[in-house]
Amino acid sequence: MNIVRKDIRKEQDGGSCIEEDLNVLSLWPEVSPSPFCVEDKSNQDPTASVRVIHDLSYPDAISVNAVTGKSNIPPAEYEHCGVIAKQILHQSDLHPDTNVEILVGGVTLALRHLSIHSEYVHMLSDRLELDNALVIDHSAFFGCDIVIETDTSNNIVCVLERAAQPVLVHRFFSRELDHAARFLLDHANNFEINYRKLLARGLAVRAWGASWESSSGTDAGSRPIHIHFRIDSTSAVAWQNEMASRNPRTQVIIRLLGYWKVTYGFRFSSSHVAGAEDIIDDFGSRLTDPSHHFLLSKLTHGWSHVSPPIDSAGLEQI
Incomplete structure (x- = not known):
């Protein structure tokens, strides 16, 4: 049981x-x-x-x-696995300049x-x-309107949406880098990794929330726009799904997510994604490595690359 x-x-x-x-x-x-x-x-x-x-x-x-x-x-129609290979080749012919992913x-x-x-x-x-x-x-992950993938390191936040193909990369400012370094030295400043993972979600909604609302086509009073986040931390997933945390910095992000839910008519959910599947945004969060910078540029060729209009301190001032 x-x-x-x-x-x-x-x-x-x-x-x-x-x-x-x-x-x-x-x-x-x-x-x-x-x-x-x-x-x-x-x-x-x-x-x-x-x-x-x-x-x-x-x-x-x-x-x-x-x-x-x-x-x-x-x-039900049962097909040989060769059908998948044919579909890959077909899509490659239709989109020769695009990477076909499985x-x-x-x-x-x-x-x-x-x-x-x-x-x-x-x-x-x-x-x-x-x-x-x-x-x-219920339909939580099923039928979500927008799927956002995030990853965070000690100095960079990377957020992407595969469908619309925007990539948001936030390189920590000196103050944020200092917070991260001090936390690693056991300073109780609450700038822990799970807060940074939730920060990625806050930066994404702040940057793209208005455009999600305007492009959704949903009428006032209809169902909420379902934004689903995939993250490689079970703790960060629980914090957002439960909308609760003891971390004061995280509490600010949670309150902002609640505010945006009402303002834009959003519904947020999260699920855990294994690190092995968290490829593109993993490269994005490690751009200080030249090889990762090259791979991110290659994997997201033709995507729109943006920087957030605000940093962690700016979110705390909203």
Whole structure:
């Protein structure tokens, strides 16, 4: 049971589900929870790692599978993996001056790009009887409007959006470099790495927030614009998703994110990304190395490179 709780907590921290008191079912009669099902992962210790899934075939006659209209479901087509190679070559022919990139990762990463319609999330819920909890999967990462990737070092912040292809690089000013150096020497100035990772998000929203709002095409009163951040720190992910931290500097960024949510009509979420997948922005945060500067320029050729209009001290003065 603890393994199941751990898996659900990971999804909750990543913004992929919400957890409510089971008693809310009396207020939400349309919610039809299914039981959790646990599958072993190949070559994994089942006491340490399992795959938690929905048992959508239970209960009989009224399960999600039972009431789903199958006439509108297109038949699955199974293709040889050579189709991927052909698609890569096809895209290379169409865009000879562009690097064709492949999204790598497990099934979980791929499924995050499949949208769950908001009108049907009530059908993808589960109950934890022992914890008196209701868990509802929703569209958090699924169907987000803008995906932002960030990385931070001791002297540089790099933020990028692959879809629109802007790159924001902020080289720390002397005061920020001094804060980072002093923190490494155990000075309690709160300029820690997880604050800097959240700072990257603050700089991104400050620089691009107005353009995201104007280009979204959403009307007043409609759904929020969903901005999703991918970051290689589970602590920074939790700080933003929970909108809470004991770090005074981080609290300023969190308050700003809350202000921008209301001002622009944004919805923020975050998920953890493995360092091996955090390639381009990782190069960007290490531009003091000439080889990384060259690789970033090559990987982002044709992208718009910008500097933030404000630094960390400027954010604190807003």
